[in-house]
Amino acid sequence: MYRYDEFDRAFLQDRNREFRAQVSRRLAGELTEDEFKPLRLMNGLYLQLHAYMLRIAVPYGAMTSRQLRQLGYIARRWDKGFGHWTTRQNIQFNWIKLIDVPDILEALAEVDMHAIQTSGNCIRNVTSDPFAGAAADEIEDPRIWAEVLRQWSTNHPEFTYLPRKFKFAVTGALQDRAAIAFHDIGIRILGGPNATKGFRIFVGGGQGRTPYVAQEMKAFLPQENLLSYLEAMLRVYNLHGRRDNIYKARIKILVNAIGVDEYRRQVEEEWQRIRAEGADLPAEEIDRIRAHFLAPDLAARPLDAAAFAKARSEDADFDRWVRRNVVAHKNPDYAIVSIAFKEPGRPPGDATADEMESVADAADRYSRGEVRVTYTQNLILPHVARADLIDLYEDLKSAGLAGGNTDLITDIIACPGLDYCNLANARSIPIAQAITERFADPQRAEDIGELRLNISGCINACGHHHAGHIGILGVDKKGTEHYQITLGGSAADNASVGTILGPSFPAEELPAAIENIVDTYLARRTGGETFLATYARVGANPFKEALYGTR
Amino acid sequence: MPNVITANRLEDGIVVYLGQSGNWTSDLTAARVANSGHDLEALEKIAGTAVAASHVVAVYAMDVDLSGGKPAPKSVREKIRAAHRQTFKDLTEIEIR
Structure with missing residues (x-):
């Protein structure tokens, strides 16, 4: 850390x-x-x-x-x-x-925390892979570069009054768990054994009222040039980004207006100029930051495989929790554990003070005091010995946090919506509660399989509805809360923006509509096909017919 | 259309309404109702003074329903504000519609 x-x-x-x-x-x-x-x-x-x-x-x-x-x-x-x-x-x-x-x-x-730059037209908190430093598929720990960006962007005098807010995401693994395609700038660490490490840079992704998947900006950027190149990207945006219309001010609008090739040409020109001025971080400074993220010294903790298998066979809930919430760690004696804040019926992502303390205790006991927050609104313990999984599960169960539904239909992303937010048109939380209660049977949710359902209470899309396999957008229709459904969105490696299925539904009809969509998928899936794969194969028509008939 | 004046109290952000005696109350049923444009202008003047004195912020007029004898919110947004509802512990306080 x-x-x-x-x-x-x-x-x-x-x-x-x-x-x-x-x-x-x-x-x-x-x-x-x-x-x-x-x-x-x-x-x-x-x-x-x-x-x-x-x-x-x-x-x-x-x-x-x-x-x-x-x-x-x-x-x-x-x-x-x-x-x-x-x-x-x-x-x-x-x-x-x-x-x-x-x-x-x-x-x-x-405790070395603050709320600086979590709002305003500046570079916001840099997001990253919640499995950083632990993932089995990691090339390099992305926190090193996220920390470089944090230090560079905090109080940066030139980028404190940008045309609009600006969001970075960094991933250092083979699988993107940071949704980099939906960020103003997405950074993917490249490299491998005996290869030069560098970055693949993406630009112009985002959700909101004009959703875009980011485009490739640079196929390979040497690591040592990260800051000078990003500085050039921000400068061109700061110069040309629109300040006359808040809805047209993000970099995605600029990149799409002038084209990524022209944007890249201007950035390269600026980059060549400022590189010579020494805008990059000295190697020793990168090394100083890198030293904060050395892999933890994890002791050998062999698992009693027979006892573990017995525990799984005797407790279906524990078995499901292991299947859904336990992920491979780069050290085979260890695992990455997801703690779900998504029990059916609870507001997605809300955590009580008691629960925060319970997770902090579990982190001390089982995960070297480290905790991560995911953009899917759950917590992660990144370094848990497999030999401790049974004890950890029991502790989490006592705290009411042992749900085994990661990436299932009940693991809903939802913004605060009209229950809290001044911008919202409709509520998100009661909709999430109603849907999770409908799919509360954990066996049924697991039979449905991986299905990301995201809800936003307005077009600003804080609930990532554009990136939901099923997306729900709250709209105000003559003073009543209605909800528009999109299908086919994804924030994973082949990112896509969901497509609107048809007319919106009033709140009370929405849970049944979602069930109808799920049933349509189950009737058409072949083998172990996920919802997204079935949708890609059969298209929107079967779902439209199921929801709207022939109208 | 009957209106009341609503705002957030500056020091804690709590939803308040301009009351009968020029006070600010968190209880919508105790709010002073403007039944005409003239009434509303008078209330807005009082509210403007409270803004200038840094008592309240984000002032606006909202429609209310008087059919129950006391001012009641009409929109979902104003129902939520008037209920001072927190989602985590009062899950069933307001039905979906």
Whole structure:
């Protein structure tokens, strides 16, 4: 894990002192809301429907048990006892008082955390593979480069007032678990044994009202040139990105307006110029950061295979949990374990203070104190000895967190929706609850197989509905909540944007419509075909007919 | 169409409504109703003073239903705001429709 140095801590203390003074001035009436709003947004503080919402950065989704415990403390002391894991691997608290924010930021700084650049038209928290440093298919730990980007982009004077927000994702594994195709810039680490390491760079992906899958920008960028090249990409965007229309201001719009070839030409021209000026990070600085992410020294922990097999055969729930939530680690004695915050009926991604503390305890006991947040709104313990899986499962069961439904239909991504969000047209959470209750039988959910169902309460698409195998978008239809269904989206390696199936449904008809879609898939799938594979093979028509008949 | 003035309280963001005596209340049923454009202008003037004094933020007028004798929210959004609802512990407080 990266550890803050004196510079990081001093910077954070300065920023917190500055914001404490700004809050005081606002409360005293010395700043108007128009003057204060950009200042609070730079510190992750939104005003939502019911209260202020504070979005806290979890850099590349990685945190320590101590940090997670502190988030639990904040939830209990200053919120209503729970928080919400976001699709940017962050956490949001929905009931924060403005008068408490300076103290909350101080509590965060105690554990080297903050809320800086979780809002505003700047480079946001960099996201990455939640299995980083542990995945069996990893080429290089992406956290090294995500941390390089974090340091480069924090308070970057040139990129603090971009035309619009800017999102990076980095993956270092063969399988993309960071949805890089739906980011402004996606970075894929390339290389292998005896090969020069570098990056494949993608640009212009994103969701929102104009969804695009990112296009390839550069097939191979040497590692040492990462910052100069990204600086050139940001400069060209900063120069030409539209500032007259918020809906046309993202880099995806620029890249599609001028074409990726022309954008690349301008970037290359700028890059050649600034490379000579020494915009890249010195090798020793990269090495210094790399040293924070050395593989943990994991002791040999051979599994008693017979006892493990017996436990699985005697407990169907444990067996399912192992099948769904336990993933191969690069060390064969260890595993990566997913902790699901998606029990049927609960708001996706919400976590109570008690649950945060339980996971922090489990991380200390079984995963070297490391925890990750996924963009699918679950938590990960990255380094669990297989020999400890039975004990870990029992601990998670006691905490109510032993659901075995990773990547199944009940593992829904949902934004906070109209229950909290000022931008939303419709609620997401009750829809997720209704659908997960309909598919609550874990055996049935597993029989349906891998199926990503994502819900957004408005076209801004925080719930990633465009990338759902089944996507649900809340719309306002003459004052009532309606929901539009898309099929065929994916954030995986062959990323795609879902296609709208037909007219929207009122809320009460939606769960049955989803069941109808699932039944149509089950009737047509062959062999072990996933929903996405069946959809690719049979197309939208059988689903349209099932939902709308011949109308 | 009857209206009330709503806002968020500055110090904690809680949803409030302009009350009978120029106070701000979290209880919509205690809000002062404007039945005409003239009434609404008067309420907006009071609200403007509260904004200038940094008591409230994000002020706007909202339609209300008076059929039950007291102001009630009409849109889903305003029903949610008026209920001060949290999703995690009050799961069944509001039905889907």
